[in-house]
Amino acid sequence: MYLNPTHSSSDAAVAAQIVREQPLASLITTDEAGLPQVSHLPMHLNVDGQGGWTLLAHMARANPQWQQLQARPQALVTFLGPNAYMSPDVYAEQARVPTWSYVAVHCRVRARLIDAQDAAAKDALLKTLIADHDPAYAAQWRSLDAAFQQRMLAAIVAFELQVESWQCAVKLNQHRPEAHAAMHAHYAAGTEAERGLARWMERLGLASTAGQGA
Template identity: 65%
Template structure:
């Protein structure tokens, strides 16, 4: 991923937060025709020490991409966070142009498929995703008949994606501090994506936010 230096982050905690808050990732492999193959899917992020990550997920067994991972386990995974148009009106001078603000994480990964017959491993994987997105569903899943559970588990292929290298882009106009106050004000009054960017400006210390009221 091309990242101009002002927008590159090496902070693993920031990257982990971004991936967890925006878990719908794009898994990118290369097909036999040399063209990219992309699946959009939620991934569970496991963070280790020294900025190391492992991603866990699954695709439908009918999705041929898992067969590509079995033969060529190297892949790219991208996470897109909030993003929005940025008007040049935030600058105090007129010699400016529009741009787009965004937050993203790109990872180079090596895949390991979960054995098709290892229903317990796939069940644990599903419970990780359930625990992140709807913990109350866990009991409903447990109450389903064993036969139905086996059928559902047989219909997916799970995998572990070891992150070999990651990049985090936080494109929030860091190099133009004269625009930050107006930029934050515009975003804070805008769409959900824009409000999320305003919050991230506070997280990154680009603006001073008021102390929360007691």
């Protein structure tokens, strides 16, 4: 993605937090004609001891995109965090223009499909995603009839996405510290997305007082 150096973050902890807080990703592949195809999928981030990233996910077997991953394993995954309009009324000067604030992470990945015969690995991946979003459901899943479980597992394709590189954008007007206090106050009193941006300003030290830098 295009990254203005002012808004680029190389902090892996910041990028990982965006991914974990906004797990619904856009998986982008290309079809046989080279045209893009997108699926929106929840993903789980694993970080190994050397800082390497792997994303875990699955999709419906009826979705032909898994065949694109099989044929062309390299793909793009994007995570978009809180985002909102920013009015120029946060500036003291009139000669300013509106913009849009956001946090986002893009990952270049290489896919490895989990073999359809490896029900245990697929089940383990599914339980990892359940633990992220609905831990109590794990007991219900285990209590279901084995034949039903097998049918449900057969209806999905699970995969691991090894992250080969990532980019992180944190566009919070870092270059205009004189507006940070007003911007934070506006976002903190706004919509859920705006409040999310206010929290990111706080985490990055952009919220305390006007004139404080990034």
